[in-house]
Amino acid sequence: MKNVTSDRVRIKDGFWRFYADLNRRVTAHSVYDRFKETGRFDALRCDWREGEPNRPHIFWDSDVVKWMEGIAYLLEEAPAPDLEQKVDAAVAEIEAHQRADGYFNSYFLSVEPSKIFTDRDRHELYCLGHAIEAAIAYHRATGKERFLNCVLKYVDLVYRVFVAEGSAAFVTPGHEEIELALLRLYDYRKDPKHLELARFFIDQRGNNDKEDTRDCWQADRPVREIREAVGHAVRAGYLYTAMAMLAATDGDEALKTACERVFSDITTRKMSVTGGVGAEHDGEKFSYAYDLPNSDTYNETCASIALALFGNAMQELVLDSRYGDAVERALYNGFLAGVSLDGDKFFYTNPLEIDRKKYARSTYQPICERVKVFRCSCCPPNVVRVLSSIGRYMYTVGENAIYCHQFASSEVKLTVGGKEALLAQETNYPCDGSIAFTYHGAPTTLYVRIPDWCVEYEGETENGYAAFSVSDGDRVEVTLPMAVHFVEANPYVQDNAGRCAVQRGPLVYCMEEVDNGENLRDITLLENGEAQVKTEEGLPAPVLYMSAERRPKTETLYALKSHARVPFTARLIPYFAFANRGASDMLVWTMVK
C-alpha cells in the first residue's frame, strides 16, 4: 500500500480550499516576512558575527527550509513567481555557503564552527531532515536540482561521519526528523545508502553505549521495544513516523508491532479530544496515561502535525480506519487551532481551556492570543507546509484498491492496475456528511473510511472502511450522518470527569466568553435541548446554538446546593476557530445534563 502524494491531489473548493487559499494569500507570505525581518534568511549567508543583531539559532535553518517545503507544495498546485524567487534566493545562499565537504548549518558555520557534530541535542540533523523534505518537494514541484544536490552532498557527509567513520560525538540525533526525511528521499531516489542511513539512525536509537538513555528523548530502549509514548511529543511523533515508514519499506514485523502499540497508547490514553498530544509543558512531552488537562495542557501545533504524519505513515502499513480517524481529529482540531482565521498568527500550544483570571497564578498558563512569530518558531512554517500538502493524507492505493481516508471537494490522479485513474469527491465536508465519488479508470474497489464519530452509519464496514466496487464512470454516494454529539472521556481522565466535549462530524466545539459570558465552567448544556447548526460569515464550518443553563449570580461563597438555573442559548464555535476575536476565556469540556 502506498500513500498518494499531495502533487496528485487537487483541492477544488470547500473547507480545505479555504485554508489553501488563505495560505497562498496570507500565511506563506507572512511567515516569510517574519523570518526575513528576524534574520533567519540573512543567516543563510553564514556571516553573522558576535555583537550583531539577530543572532542565529540552532534551529533557524529548519524554520527556513520548512517554509521552502511549503512553498514547493504551493508551486505544485499553481505558479507563484514571487515565492519561487524567494526560495531560489535561499537555495543560492545555501549553495554558496555550504562547506566543501557538504556541511551546512547557518548557526554552527557562523557562531560555533568548532561544535559541529558534537552535541546530539543541538538540532543539526533535525535541520538537515527538514532540508531533505524541502529539497525533494522543490525538485518534484519545479524540476530544479540545485537544492536537492546541496542536500545530497550534505547527506553523503552525514553518512560518512556517522556510519562510515563514526567520528561524530553522538550516534543519533536528539531531535528526530532526519529519519523520516531519509526514508522519503529513499522513496524518491531509491538510493540504498539513504535507506541504510535511515535504518542506522532508527536502529541505533537506545541501542548504543555512547548516548544517555533518558526516556524523555526516546533513548531508553531500542525502537522495537517501545511500549508507550514518552518524551518530547514532536520528536517522538517524527520518530514513530519514520519507524512506520521503515517497517513498511523493510516488511519489518517487530517494528510494525511497536508502531501499532505506540499509536494505540497515544490514541487511547494520551490524546486530547482535539487530537492534541504532549500534555506536559515541561519538556513539551507526553504526560502519563490519561493525564489530559485543559488550561495547562501543552499540545504543541507541531505535535498534532506529527500525529497526523504518524497516522499517515501507518496507513501504508495497517488497514485500519483508526489511523485515518486520528489524522482527521488532529488536522481539523489540534492542528488547525494553530493558525488564525486571518492566516498570519499562530499558537505554539493549544489549550482546551482559557481562564484568563488564572494568569494571576504562578503556575504555567497558555497564551490566549496567537502571535505572528515565536523565538522558537517551528509551528508557523509547519502550518504552511501542511496547509499546502493536505492531499497527502487523503488516499492510499493498494493492490487493486483505493482507500479514501479524508474528505474534501477534490480530484486525485491515481495509478490503479498499472493504469491512470481519476477519482473526484464532491462534498461540503465537514459542514455536512454527504460525499459523492466519481470514478474513471479500471475496475477496482473503493474503500471509504467511516469515521469513528459516525456512530449512526448503518452500512457494512471492513476494518472501518465501507467498500464499493467501482468501474469507469461510476458514482458512489456516501452519507455520514452528522449529529451533534456529546463525547465523554474515559473515567481515568480525571480532569474531565462529569464533562463532555461537543463534537459534530470531525469538529470539536468550544464556548468562548465573548459569546457566552464569564464563568464558562458553570454552564450546563441540555442533552435533550435544541442544537441549531448555522453557517455564518467568515467561518469555514458551522457554529452551534444550543440550549443551556447556568446558575444565577450570588453573593455567598458557600450555600446549600440549589436548583435555580438561568436558561440561555449557548453559542459554540469550532475549536479551531477559538481566539480570533481578542482575548477571551474558552472551554471545550462542558457540563451536560
Added chain:
Amino acid sequence: MKNVTSDRVRIKDGFWRFYADLNRRVTAHSVYDRFKETGRFDALRCDWREGEPNRPHIFWDSDVVKWMEGIAYLLEEAPAPDLEQKVDAAVAEIEAHQRADGYFNSYFLSVEPSKIFTDRDRHELYCLGHAIEAAIAYHRATGKERFLNCVLKYVDLVYRVFVAEGSAAFVTPGHEEIELALLRLYDYRKDPKHLELARFFIDQRGNNDKEDTRDCWQADRPVREIREAVGHAVRAGYLYTAMAMLAATDGDEALKTACERVFSDITTRKMSVTGGVGAEHDGEKFSYAYDLPNSDTYNETCASIALALFGNAMQELVLDSRYGDAVERALYNGFLAGVSLDGDKFFYTNPLEIDRKKYARSTYQPICERVKVFRCSCCPPNVVRVLSSIGRYMYTVGENAIYCHQFASSEVKLTVGGKEALLAQETNYPCDGSIAFTYHGAPTTLYVRIPDWCVEYEGETENGYAAFSVSDGDRVEVTLPMAVHFVEANPYVQDNAGRCAVQRGPLVYCMEEVDNGENLRDITLLENGEAQVKTEEGLPAPVLYMSAERRPKTETLYALKSHARVPFTARLIPYFAFANRGASDMLVWTMVK
C-alpha cells in the same frame, strides 16, 4: 466585649478533649523531641559556630517559644512537671544569653550579629512577638516571672530602637505577629508603652517612605485603607488580628471598618470550604477572588489558625455570628487537618484534593502524607498551642451578656455584672447538635451562635445568635439539626463548578481512595440517596456512608456520553481525618445528582 481567656475554660470531654489529650500525651512531646534533635533548643545558647551541624535559622526562636506557649496552656489545665522543666530550661538559656540591652535572637546572636535589625524580612520581631505571647501565657499559668522579664526587657529595646531612636534599618516587621502580641501584653499589663508600640507598628505599615510597598507583604497602603486580603496569608491574618484588637482597644471606627471589609473579602471570596486560606503556594499568599483550587491550593495550617485568631478578635469588636462561623470552619477542618490522628505528624499545606498520579507532572503538588517536622516548622508548635487553648475561641462577655460562639463539653468561669458566674455545656458536638447549658450566676442573657450551616434551625436569632435569659440554676437546651448537606460554591469558583462539598454540622467531609477506589473525581453522590452517619473506632467524629455511582471502566478514550453507572456506597470521612492510612488519593468536591 471581651473574649474569655483559655485559662477560664475547662474542656471536659468529647471532641476537643480527644485532641487536648492527644496533645498532652503525644503532640507536645513529639514537637519538643523533633526541635531538640534538630538543634532548635540548643541554639538558644547562641554558641553555634560555622561548620557545626544544625545551623540556626532566623525563625527557630519562634518555633521554640510557640511550643513554650502551648505548654503554658497545658499547665493552666493540669500539671506536667517534665514539660514545665523543659520550658524552664529554655527560659534559663534565653535569660543567660540575652544581650545586656535586652536583644535576643539565637540566629542573629550566633550567626549574623552585625545584621541585627537591618532587614525587615528576617523575622526578628516575629520571633519576639511569639515570645511575648508565650511569656504572658507562662506567667499566667505558673506565676514565674523570669521569661516575662526577659521579654519585657527586649520590648523596651525595641521601643527605643524603633520608636524613640528610629535607628533600625526598617520601620515595620516583614512578618507580622508582634503587633497582636503587644496588644495582648498591653491587655495583660496595661503598660501604655506597649499599646503605643503596637499602634506604631500598625500605623506605620504602608505609611512610611523607608519601606518597599509590595502588596504581597501588606505594605501597599495604610491599614485603614485595606480593602481586600492580599499577600502572605499568615502574615496578613496576624496583622488583621492585631488591627481588630487595636480597633477594639482604641474604639477606632476606621480601623474597625477596614477589619470588617477584609474579613468579608476573605470569607466571601478567598476561603476554601475547609476554612483554609492562602491558595497561592508561590508566596504562600491569597490568590485572586474566587481562585480556590483543590489539589494545588496551599492553605497553610498556620493560615487557618490566623483566620481563627482574626475571627476571635472580631468577636470583641462586632456582634455577628459570621465571625464564629469562620472560626468554627477553620478550627474543625483546615486547621485540624494539620495534625495526624496519632498526634505526631503534620501538614504544612492542606489540599482539598490529592491525585497522586499528578506527582508525575512538573507543576506544584502537595505532599500526601504528614511529616514529623519541617525545615520551616511553624505549623507543628502552632498546633500545640491551639489545641491547648481552644477555650479562647468559645466565649465573649459583654455588658450583661454572654456570647457562646463554640460548642464543647466544658465549663467556663465568667465575670457577669462584676460577679463570678459558671456556665457548663453538655454536648456531644460535633457528633450531634444537642447542647445543654447550665448556668450559675447573676441574671443575664446567654446568646448562642446558630451556625451558618444550620439552615434548619427555626428559632429567632439576633445577629445570628439565639438569645436566652438565664438566672442562677437555669438550664437551656439548644438543638442544632445536623443533616448531611451538599454545599455548592459560588459560580465564580470555576474549579468547583458542578461539584459539591459534603458537610454535616461544622465538618466538611472527603472521600479517600483507600475507601472508594481510584478515579475519585468520577464518583457521583446521589442527592436523594442514603446517607448513614456512623461513629467508628478511632475517629472523634462520625463517618458517612452515602449512595453513589460511578461509570464502569472502559477501554475507549472518547465515546458518546453514556448513562451506564455502577452503584456503590461511598465512605466519606471528616476532612480533618484524611491521610491517616498511608498515601491515598483524596477528594472534597464531588459530583452530586
